[in-house]
Amino acid sequence: MPSLTRLLETTLYVEDLERAREFFADVVQLRPMTVEDHFCAFDVAGQQVLLLFEKGVALTPVDMPSGTIPPHDGDGPVHIAFAVPEEELPVWEEHLAEHNVAIAGRNEWPQGGESLYFRDPDGHLIELATPGLWPMY
Helix, strand or coil, rough: CCCCCCEEEEEEEEHHHHHHHHHHHHCCCCEEEEEECEEEEEECCCCCEEEEECCCCCCCCHHHHEEEEEECCCCCCCEEEEEEEEEHHHHHHHHHHHHHHHCEEEEEEECCCCCEEECCCCEEEEEEEEEEEEEEE
């Protein structure tokens, strides 16, 4: 069987790219790596990439000198989770309050770990999860 080593990219499709870019840079504290007219890419802890695409702009193939990217898009609120150290969850809660971001929910998982949920400007559910949530985390 071929192997997988990790999940490399996650994509959110947004109505207003500039608004979403500012939210993920200012509130979620991600560093932009690439900012283009219709998408941007953020570094997530030097291990993963969060892509933001303006809804509808990636519905046609993109031909590049190096190859073709097939069409893709998404609609509706989706969920992504970021790993955070347990001791930083209260710091995140304070940071979100300073940015007037409402806490949408919390969960203390039976196997350990805690999750804090909030929404981005497009209604996507963002989770901050501490270790203990999953067997490998």
